[in-house]
Amino acid sequence: MTAPESARIDWSDGQEQSPLAGISVSVRLGRELSAAMFRLDPGAVVPRHSHPNEEFGQVVEGALTLEVGDERGHLVAGDAFLIPGDLPHAAVAGPDGCLLLECYAPPRDPFAAPAKEATS
Amino acid sequence: MTAPESARIDWSDGQEQSPLAGISVSVRLGRELSAAMFRLDPGAVVPRHSHPNEEFGQVVEGALTLEVGDERGHLVAGDAFLIPGDLPHAAVAGPDGCLLLECYAPPRDPFAAPAKEATS
Numbered sequence: 001m002t003a004p005e006s007a008r009i010d011w012s013d014g015q016e017q018s019p020l021a022g023i024s025v026s027v028r029l030g031r032e033l034s035a036a037m038f039r040l041d042p043g044a045v046v047p048r049h050s051h052p053n054e055e056f057g058q059v060v061e062g063a064l065t066l067e068v069g070d071e072r073g074h075l076v077a078g079d080a081f082l083i084p085g086d087l088p089h090a091a092v093a094g095p096d097g098c099l100l101l102e103c104y105a106p107p108r109d110p111f112a113a114p115a116k117e118a119t120s
Numbered sequence: 121m122t123a124p125e126s127a128r129i130d131w132s133d134g135q136e137q138s139p140l141a142g143i144s145v146s147v148r149l150g151r152e153l154s155a156a157m158f159r160l161d162p163g164a165v166v167p168r169h170s171h172p173n174e175e176f177g178q179v180v181e182g183a184l185t186l187e188v189g190d191e192r193g194h195l196v197a198g199d200a201f202l203i204p205g206d207l208p209h210a211a212v213a214g215p216d217g218c219l220l221l222e223c224y225a226p227p228r229d230p231f232a233a234p235a236k237e238a239t240s
Contacts, residue, residue, distance in 0.1 A: 002199045004191030006207075009200035030202050032174040032225035033153055037200075054152040056223055060180070071124030079122045080129035080157075082150050087126075103176055105152035105225035 011037045019111035020046070022093070027109050034107035038100040040064070040093035048090035053104040055083040060101055063094030131157045139231035140166070142213070147229050154227035158220040160184070160213035168210035173224040175203040180221055183214030 002008055009028050016024045022044030027036045040046075040062075048067065057066075058080045065074050067090045068083055075081070076094075083089055091100075104110075122128055131146050138144045142164030147156045160166075160182075168187065177186075178200045185194050187210045188203055195201070196214075203209055211220075224230075 002193055003186055003195050003201035004188040004193040006191055007186070007188045007201040007203045007209075008193070009202055011198070011200060028202060030174050030176070030225075031204070033176060033223060035176045035178075035200065035202065035223070054150050056150070056153060056155045058155075058178075058221055066123055066127070068124040068127045071126055073122055073124040073128070075123050078131070080131060080155065081123035081127040082129055082148060082155065083127045084151070089127075101178055101221070103153060103155070103223040103225075105150075105223075 009035065017111055020044070025110065027111075029107045029109060032107065033103050033105040034109065036102045036104070036110060038098070038102065040091075040098040040100065042093060042095050042097045044093040044097070046091040048088050050086050050088040051108060052085045053106055053108040054085050055089075056103045057081045057083070058101045060099040062096045062098035064098045064100060065092045065094070067091070129155065137231055140164070145230065147231075149227045149229060152227065153223050153225040154229065156222045156224070156230060158218070158222065160211075160218040160220065162213060162215050162217045164213040164217070166211040168208050170206050170208040171228060172205045173226055173228040174205050175209075176223045177201045177203070178221045180219040182216045182218035184218045184220060185212045185214070187211070
C-alpha cells in the first residue's frame with residue numbers, strides 16, 4: 001500500500017517522458033503546483049532556459065552542477081534550491097547521474113512546450 | 121559548494137522549528153510556493169488538519185502512515201502524494217521515523233498560525 005488513492009503519486013507508473021538525451025521525467029500537475037521527478041544520466045545536460053514559474057528542486061540521489069543567472073554551484077543528495085521565476089538556469093548531471101525532484105508554481109509541465117531560450 | 125547563492129536552500133542551517141512533540145521542520149517561503157523539510161521521530165503524530173493550500177509530499181527516508189479524507193495509506197522512501205486544498209489529513213511516522221519533504225502552493229508556513237481543526 002502506498003498513499004491513499006485520492007492523493008497517490010506513483011513515480012514508477014510508466015508516465016515518464018524522455019524529452020532530451022539522457023533525461024527522463026515524470027510530471028504530475030496539480031491545481032496550484034506541479035511536481036516532476038527527473039532522472040538524469042551521467043553528464044546529461046539541461047540547456048539554459050527560463051520560465052515565469054517559480055522552481056524548487058531537491059537532489060535525491062547523485063549530483064548536479066546548477067547555473068542560475070551568472071552563478072554556478074555543485075549540489076549533491078540532500079541539497080536543495082529555489083529559483084525565482086524568469087531567471088535563466090541550466091544544469092549538468094554529475095558522473096553518477098542525478099535523481100532530481102522539482103516543484104513548480106504555478107503548475108508547469110516542463111516539456112509540454114518548447115522552453116524559452118534564455119537571451120542573457 | 122552547494123547551489124548558487126541566489127537560489128540556495130541549506131536545510132541544515134539551523135532554521136528548524138520544533139512545533140510539535142517529535143517533529144522538527146525547516147521552512148522556506150517563496151513567492152508562489154513554499155518548501156518544508158520535516159523530520160519526524162518514530163511514531164510522531166501530525167494531528168488531523170486542513171488548509172486551503174495544495175500540498176505535495178515526498179518521503180525521503182523512513183515511513184509514514186497518511187490519512188487523507190477517509191482513506192489511509194502507508195508510504196515508504198520514494199513514495200509521494202498530492203493533497204488538494206481543504207482536504208483534512210493527518211500522519212503518523214513509522215517505527216524508524218520519517219524524513220518528509222513537502223511543497224505548498226500558495227506558500228504556507230505550516231506552523232506560523234494554529235492549524236485549522238478538521239470538522240469532518
